[in-house]
Amino acid sequence: MRRNNLKEYKKRQQEINAKLVQKAIEHIKKLGGNLSVNNVSRTTYEIANPDKGEKGLTPAAISKNQLYKTMILKAKAEQNNYKQDEATLMTVGDLQIKLYQEMQKREELKIKLKILEDQLSKISLVEKSNTQPKSLEQDCMDIREENKHLKSLLKGVISTLAKLEMVEMVDGNIKIPFHNVVLLDKENLKRIES
Numbered sequence: 001m002r003r004n005n006l007k008e009y010k011k012r013q014q015e016i017n018a019k020l021v022q023k024a025i026e027h028i029k030k031l032g033g034n035l036s037v038n039n040v041s042r043t044t045y046e047i048a049n050p051d052k053g054e055k056g057l058t059p060a061a062i063s064k065n066q067l068y069k070t071m072i073l074k075a076k077a078e079q080n081n082y083k084q085d086e087a088t089l090m091t092v093g094d095l096q097i098k099l100y101q102e103m104q105k106r107e108e109l110k111i112k113l114k115i116l117e118d119q120l121s122k123i124s125l126v127e128k129s130n131t132q133p134k135s136l137e138q139d140c141m142d143i144r145e146e147n148k149h150l151k152s153l154l155k156g157v158i159s160t161l162a163k164l165e166m167v168e169m170v171d172g173n174i175k176i177p178f179h180n181v182v183l184l185d186k187e188n189l190k191r192i193e194s
Contacts, residue, residue: 013053014067020044020054021068025075035076037062037069066099106178109166113176116157123153151192158184 024043028035037059045056062068158174161167161183167174172186184192 016053021071040072154192
């Protein structure tokens, strides 16, 4: 019962805040001001009506909320006569559906990442089945071939993760943005590319 109340409260608060952000945007447009997160934030403090449950929003609160940022971008585009793209024409309901779809995709990607991690953990670096002693030269050749094979597998995994938008290149490192983890640093990336 409490969780339901919390969800209702958050939903109601978001509706109140969205109306407040819209009023702030209209106020700034009416005055011919510059639409920015900071200006909208300051204006929300000036025009908030506590009797309606409104209170000013900090720049951080506005920046963290995709709906509020989209509202500001849409108004800015209208103010500057830019052609609006599909995202800025979305209603609150459209944005909520889009958010739900993105959350579903994220869960699916987490499952795929777990499967890939399991598959990677099963790749053995050294074959233990061969009982015959090998010459040093043969060992080096086998290791070289094994390294080529592993590089190829690793490139395939990274390519698959990139296509699924689960990894991205940041400062030369390959990172998993959901977890803010470096999957492969610059130095090791150079090794598999050579």
